Amino acid sequence: xxSIQPVTPAITLDVQDLVVDVLTEHGWATVVDGVxxxxxxxxxxxIVGESGSGKSVTCLAIAGLMPPRQSxxxxxxxxxLEHDLTSLSRSEMSDxxxxxxxxxxxxxxxxxxPAFTVGDQIAEVLRRHEGCSRRDSKQRATALxxxxxxxxxxxxxxxxxxxxxxxxxxxxxxxxxxxxxxxxIIADEPTTALDVTVQAQIxxxxxxxxxxxxxxxxxxxxxxxxxxxxxxxxxxxxxxQIVEEASIDDIFESPEHPYTEGLLASVPRMDxxxxxxxxxxxxxxxxxxxxAGCRFHPRCSYRRDECVAAGTSPALEWAGPGHVTxxxxxxxxxxxxxx
Amino acid sequence: MTAEPxxxxxxLHVSFSPRTSMFRRHRPVRAVDGVxxxxxxxxTLGLVGESGCGKSxxxxxxxxxxxxxxxxxxLEGVDLLGLSGAQLRAARRxxxxxxxxxxxxxxxxxxxxxxxxxxxxxxxxxxxxxxxxRVAELFRRVGLPADYMLRYPHEFSGGQRxxxxxxxxxxxxxxxxxxxEAVSAxxxxxxxxxxxxxxxxSEQSGLTYLFIAHDLSVVRHISDRVAVMYLGQIVEHGDAAxxxxxxxxxxxxxxxxAVPIPSPAxxxxxxxxxxxGDPPDPSHIPPGCRFHTRCPYVMDICRTVAPLxxxxxxxxxxxxxxxxxxxxxxxxxxxxxxx
Numbered sequence: 079x080x081s082i083q084p085v086t087p088a089i090t091l092d093v094q095d096l097v098v099d100v101l102t103e104h105g106w107a108t109v110v111d112g113v114x115x116x117x118x119x120x121x122x123x124x125i126v127g128e129s130g131s132g133k134s135v136t137c138l139a140i141a142g143l144m145p146p147r148q149s150x151x152x153x154x155x156x157x158x159l160e161h162d163l164t165s166l167s168r169s170e171m172s173d174x175x176x177x178x179x180x181x182x183x184x185x186x187x188x189x190x191x192p193a194f195t196v197g198d199q200i201a202e203v204l205r206r207h208e209g210c211s212r213r214d215s216k217q218r219a220t221a222l223x224x225x226x227x228x229x230x231x232x233x234x235x236x237x238x239x240x241x242x243x244x245x246x247x248x249x250x251x252x253x254x255x256x257x258x259x260x261x262x263i264i265a266d267e268p269t270t271a272l273d274v275t276v277q278a279q280i281x282x283x284x285x286x287x288x289x290x291x292x293x294x295x296x297x298x299x300x301x302x303x304x305x306x307x308x309x310x311x312x313x314x315x316x317x318x319q320i321v322e323e324a325s326i327d328d329i330f331e332s333p334e335h336p337y338t339e340g341l342l343a344s345v346p347r348m349d350x351x352x353x354x355x356x357x358x359x360x361x362x363x364x365x366x367x368x369x370a371g372c373r374f375h376p377r378c379s380y381r382r383d384e385c386v387a388a389g390t391s392p393a394l395e396w397a398g399p400g401h402v403t404x405x406x407x408x409x410x411x412x413x414x415x416x417x
Numbered sequence: 418m419t420a421e422p423x424x425x426x427x428x429l430h431v432s433f434s435p436r437t438s439m440f441r442r443h444r445p446v447r448a449v450d451g452v453x454x455x456x457x458x459x460x461t462l463g464l465v466g467e468s469g470c471g472k473s474x475x476x477x478x479x480x481x482x483x484x485x486x487x488x489x490x491x492l493e494g495v496d497l498l499g500l501s502g503a504q505l506r507a508a509r510r511x512x513x514x515x516x517x518x519x520x521x522x523x524x525x526x527x528x529x530x531x532x533x534x535x536x537x538x539x540x541x542x543x544x545x546x547x548x549x550x551r552v553a554e555l556f557r558r559v560g561l562p563a564d565y566m567l568r569y570p571h572e573f574s575g576g577q578r579x580x581x582x583x584x585x586x587x588x589x590x591x592x593x594x595x596x597x598e599a600v601s602a603x604x605x606x607x608x609x610x611x612x613x614x615x616x617x618x619s620e621q622s623g624l625t626y627l628f629i630a631h632d633l634s635v636v637r638h639i640s641d642r643v644a645v646m647y648l649g650q651i652v653e654h655g656d657a658a659x660x661x662x663x664x665x666x667x668x669x670x671x672x673x674x675a676v677p678i679p680s681p682a683x684x685x686x687x688x689x690x691x692x693x694g695d696p697p698d699p700s701h702i703p704p705g706c707r708f709h710t711r712c713p714y715v716m717d718i719c720r721t722v723a724p725l726x727x728x729x730x731x732x733x734x735x736x737x738x739x740x741x742x743x744x745x746x747x748x749x750x751x752x753x754x755x756x
């Protein structure tokens with residue numbers, strides 16, 4: 079008789095206790111402080127938070143893209159499939175970065191080189207990482223352009239980035255990211271600079287490609303609408319830490335951290351009658367000036383003395399299956415989600 | 418008879434003539450092509466559309482930061498387009514602009530006290546003490562402590578900088594504030610704080626807004642009326658509740674459906690209209706209805722005849738053949754086509 083085993087999904091990326099320090103004018107400051115998470119194969123993980131929360135730095139550090147002299151990156155584990163990313167040399171990391179991890183950024187104009195044709199930039203990736211011949215790489219690059227929905231790919235192959243619209247440039251960036259069939263795509267605000275109509279197209283394209291190729295996606299965004307649309311699971315970051323992690327439905331329907339509740343409440347809803355806009359009072363703390371106790375306490379309407387006391391910095395606690403929160407009071411609080 | 422509106426824009430045209438090069442003849446770009454609307458005192462009109470639709474150019478045309486090629490802009494009975502020199506400068510005091518990027522709209526080498534007080538130097542002759550008293554009062558009105566006056570822009574966060582640019586814009590008591598993506602670069606919580614400030618200013622002093630933004634949920638919240646632009650023309654306008662609740666133009670319908678709802682359950686169950694392609698290039702405007710190349714309801718007549726505005730049930734007007742020929746919707750919501 080076969081024993082019933084719980085199905086554990088295969089882990090593509092495993093990040094444990096990631097710490098990133100950057101050099102500021104006042105010395106070293108910690109901008110990512112003990113971030114741990116995993117990404118399952120084929121899963122889309124959303125990372126949300128305000129600007130300065132450390133969401134982009136987390137991903138740059140994973141991809142080995144933090145500037146070496148101005149930053150220090152440490153982690154107890156940083157594994158991508160069988161690779162230990164902490165032990166790789168720069169050139170090995172560069173190889174992994176093309177073939178296993180690919181990145182898509184917000185600004186498709188600055189991520190493309192204006193002096194080379196779009197086709198050359200896709201083909202270069204294939205020649206460098208896959209060792210394709212010139213002819214092969216051209217053929218495959220044209221096929222990729224076609225796959226990401228660039229009309230008339232053979233002609234577009236020979237054009238320069240300035241001849242492409244914002245949405246088309248982002249499609250080109252996706253083509254470059256997909257060129258070596260990576261295991262993880264890190265998309266950092268990929269639709270933020272685009273019109274909503276084009277955003278809908280790009281989101282749909284990413285969804286299709288993911289289904290087709292089974293890759294994992296880390297989707298960094300501040301737009302909770304996009305998160306609701308594309309993610310399976312969400313990390314909420316605040317002041318360099320994960321403050322809550324849960325499945326997409328749990329995070330929206332039953333948040334367990336006051337910051338998440340505040341974020342959800344501050345998004346105006348198009349499908350409900352117009353109501354008063356709510357905002358979280360104050361500003362996130364500055365780098366190098368973290369409040370004692372819970373980092374969110376200066377802005378939290380549920381704060382008590384225990385949240386403010388130094389030395390009681392809350393740890394991530396279990397709040398349900400697959401759900402953790404960094405709030406001392408989460409047992410007593412009933413927080414409001416969205417419906 | 419109704420009172421005359423505060424601002425009356427009639428048949429505004431703005432075109433740009435790209436420099437002719439030796440090899441190619443460029444067509445003039447009709448960025449704003451016959452836009453008319455009126456603004457009553459204390460009212461907020463939202464202007465929405467994709468990038469390149471001419472919404473920002475409309476704002477710049479009204480304030481004569483670019484020269485309109487035809488039309489009239491009447492502010493309190495005076496046609497701004499006929500003014501020059503000192504008269505124009507005096508008129509500009511009554512209509513002010515707030516831009517998106519509070520990082521580039523403040524001089525980094527000037528004390529914010531002097532940046533905010535600069536319009537007072539231009540428009541009034543005040544002694545130093547009196548001027549700084551006024552600046553302190555402006556700081557109070559936008560919710561900044563007066564002792565921040567002796568700081569430089571880099572010491573302020575994005576939201577605070579936007580408060581500074583608003584303080585500067587209201588320094589000379591304008592009647593109308595044109596907000597061109599004024600909250601788009603801010604985090605949602607900060608964004609709501611700034612919108613709260615704008616609403617407060619309007620309640621206190623009857624300030625009137627032309628609010629331009631690509632974020633439709635924000636526009637819906639702040640606007641009394643909304644106008645939707647496509648390729649240099651207004652395709653639909655009306656009360657915000659009517660336009661968002663029962664869009665009469667297929668473009669408005671598609672635009673609204675592309676905004677993801679921050680609720681996974683709702684978002685999964687929504688029917689989405691994904692428009693294909695980018696907005697056409699304003700230097701090659703399609704014949705007939707400008708939207709026909711992307712319209713899911715396109716009919717033969719749309720390819721040749723430009724539709725004229727017709728009334729919409731509830732409020733406003735729409736320029737679409739569906740209402741007059743074919744299904745003859747007669748001003749009801751475009752979703753009735755399928756019903």
